[in-house]
Amino acid sequence: MDLVxxxxxxxxxxxxxREKLYYTLDEVEKVLPEIVQLFLKEGVLLSxxxxxxxxxxxxxxxxxxxxxxxxxxxGKRAEDIVKHSHFYIMRSYDAVRxxxxxxxxxxxxxxxxxxxxxxxxxxxxxxxxCGVVGTLLHEVFHTxxxxxxxxxxxxxxxEGAVSVSYAAVELAxxxxxxxxxxxxxxxxxxxxxxxxxxxxxxxxxxxxxIANRTIERAEKLAKEFNGKVVKLDEIQDKLxxxxxxISSVAVxxxxxxxxxxxSAMAKRGNKPILIIDIGVPRxxxxxxxxxxxxxxxxxxxxxxxxxxxxxRRLNEIPKVQKIIDxxxxxxxxxxxxxxxAPTIKLLRERFEKIRQAEIxxxxxxxxxxxxxxxDALTRSLVNKLLHTPTVSIRESSNGKPDSERIKFxxxxxxxxxxxxx
Numbered sequence: 001m002d003l004v005x006x007x008x009x010x011x012x013x014x015x016x017x018r019e020k021l022y023y024t025l026d027e028v029e030k031v032l033p034e035i036v037q038l039f040l041k042e043g044v045l046l047s048x049x050x051x052x053x054x055x056x057x058x059x060x061x062x063x064x065x066x067x068x069x070x071x072x073x074x075g076k077r078a079e080d081i082v083k084h085s086h087f088y089i090m091r092s093y094d095a096v097r098x099x100x101x102x103x104x105x106x107x108x109x110x111x112x113x114x115x116x117x118x119x120x121x122x123x124x125x126x127x128x129x130c131g132v133v134g135t136l137l138h139e140v141f142h143t144x145x146x147x148x149x150x151x152x153x154x155x156x157x158x159e160g161a162v163s164v165s166y167a168a169v170e171l172a173x174x175x176x177x178x179x180x181x182x183x184x185x186x187x188x189x190x191x192x193x194x195x196x197x198x199x200x201x202x203x204x205x206x207x208x209x210i211a212n213r214t215i216e217r218a219e220k221l222a223k224e225f226n227g228k229v230v231k232l233d234e235i236q237d238k239l240x241x242x243x244x245x246i247s248s249v250a251v252x253x254x255x256x257x258x259x260x261x262x263s264a265m266a267k268r269g270n271k272p273i274l275i276i277d278i279g280v281p282r283x284x285x286x287x288x289x290x291x292x293x294x295x296x297x298x299x300x301x302x303x304x305x306x307x308x309x310x311x312r313r314l315n316e317i318p319k320v321q322k323i324i325d326x327x328x329x330x331x332x333x334x335x336x337x338x339x340x341a342p343t344i345k346l347l348r349e350r351f352e353k354i355r356q357a358e359i360x361x362x363x364x365x366x367x368x369x370x371x372x373x374x375d376a377l378t379r380s381l382v383n384k385l386l387h388t389p390t391v392s393i394r395e396s397s398n399g400k401p402d403s404e405r406i407k408f409x410x411x412x413x414x415x416x417x418x419x420x421x
Contacts, residue, residue, distance in 0.1 A: 160309030
């Protein structure tokens with residue numbers, strides 16, 4: 001298989017390097033046709049925050065991987081930071097296996113990443129839009145789509161929260177079942193709060209309040225996630241109406257103490273409230289656990305949940321690899337058959353041409369009815385005679401390196417005097 005993969009990812013390059021070589025989908029749409037015109041017969045460029053990978057078939061033997069790498073680097077004017085040593089090069093079925101591992105989420109920084117399959121599909125669709133996808137990449141990428149879908153549905157590789165922010169939201173869903181009818185309060189507006197807000201909104205939280213020392217930051221987050229800003233001194237009042245509180249600020253003293261929560265529970269008629277403290281140092285007085293219907297979880301318990309889920313995902317990798325093996329085996333069968341199909345077609349066409357020429361000589365010696373019988377008889381005879389050679393050609397070609405397969409196909413064509421098309 002002539003497939004070549006040239007790329008870098010989180011295993012070979014730092015985030016500073018990866019961000020320099022990151023292409024948006026709009027940028028891919030502009031640069032990919034140029035890459036194909038210069039170097040490839042067909043190609044797909046996959047670029048995410050954790051990887052930039054070019055899958056393609058070289059135009060001819062004069063194309064060098066180094067030239068392609070130079071083009072990718074210079075196109076982003078990243079010569080100062082991106083080096084050839086950051087790249088890996090894979091060929092043939094090694095490149096295919098890598099793509100299947102990417103699509104199934106086991107090559108991600110976060111094992112079981114649920115976003116990567118969609119990103120692979122987006123990259124493929126852009127390439128199709130550019131008109132630079134041929135038969136090989138069409139089949140390879142659809143194998144990747146099928147592999148990613150099977151990994152998600154047939155294994156638990158993507159199940160369970162593996163980040164603290166996601167674990168917090170998952171915990172809220174376990175306690176309240178349907179959070180679309182609940183109100184949430186985020187105390188803090190940093191990176192963790194932003195990720196938590198993203199997960200809460202994606203799960204359909206009914207209303208979201210955001211409190212932070214810096215009002216501007218809270219307003220920015222509220223605008224992004226359609227939330228409402230609350231001042232820090234208004235937290236006490238909001239405790240009486242919200243159901244989920246997630247606090248993640250750096251403080252030297254508790255933001256929520258025992259008396260505050262006790263008072264809030266009286267105002268809310270003792271309805272259950274979930275308080276998740278993911279701040280370091282802790283933001284909430286641990287004694288609030290003693291209050292009836294107050295559920296308090298801290299960062300240690302969330303990290304334990306995330307760690308246990310991550311270990312479960314790691315245990316699913318062998319199951320995913322088995323799916324990859326199955327899909328790769330099917331692709332190899334397709335490729336082997338695809339390579340010899342034109343030769344088999346030529347062989348059958350040649351024998352059919354000879355058959356028709358020979359029986360045509362005797363058309364006038366038979367009645368129309370008898371001639372139809374002769375036609376059917378000779379067609380059946382030719383099909384039977386060609387069955388064994390056809391099967392042998394397919395089987396003899398299976399599993400051979402491309403160089404040996406080319407020689408074998410050439411031998412068959414010369415043996416039967418087939419046209420070179």
